[in-house]
Amino acid sequence: MSKKPGWREIPIGTVLTEAGSSVKLKTGSWRAYRPIIDHTKCVRCLMCWLFCPDFSVKISEKEGKVERVDIDYDYCKGCGICAEVCPTKAIRMEPEVSG
Numbered sequence: 844m845s846k847k848p849g850w851r852e853i854p855i856g857t858v859l860t861e862a863g864s865s866v867k868l869k870t871g872s873w874r875a876y877r878p879i880i881d882h883t884k885c886v887r888c889l890m891c892w893l894f895c896p897d898f899s900v901k902i903s904e905k906e907g908k909v910e911r912v913d914i915d916y917d918y919c920k921g922c923g924i925c926a927e928v929c930p931t932k933a934i935r936m937e938p939e940v941s942g
């Protein structure tokens with residue numbers, strides 16, 4: 844049986860030791876449901892972008908105007924807030940399929 848580390852060897856918890864380290868935490872792997880945007884219903888109001896707690900709604904702009912919104916699945920946790928706030932019901936939540 845391998846020896847368990849002593850308390851001095853265990854990293855300190857709840858402390859951010861490096862600025863911007865959350866970029867490395869791809870929280871999308873936690874997701875049970877995946878938001879899917881129907882771009883034919885999207886009116887680019889950006890409510891989903893405003894309310895997403897993970898900054899996982901990406902905006903594409905062209906000539907200073909919002910052209911399209913997409914989900915960054917590397918970080919989206921699948922909370923469903925974007926689908927709730929979307930005024931045109933352009934976002935549906937589907938079960939995540941692994942593999």
Ligand code: SF4
Pocket residue numbers: 880884885886887888889890891892912928929930931932933934
């Ligand atoms: S909230 Fe809905 S309509 Fe508004 S930008 Fe997001 S997907 Fe499009």
Ligand code: SF4
Pocket residue numbers: 878894895896897898899900914918919920921922923924925926
């Ligand atoms: S499901 Fe949650 S985390 Fe994912 S894009 Fe929508 S609001 Fe953001």
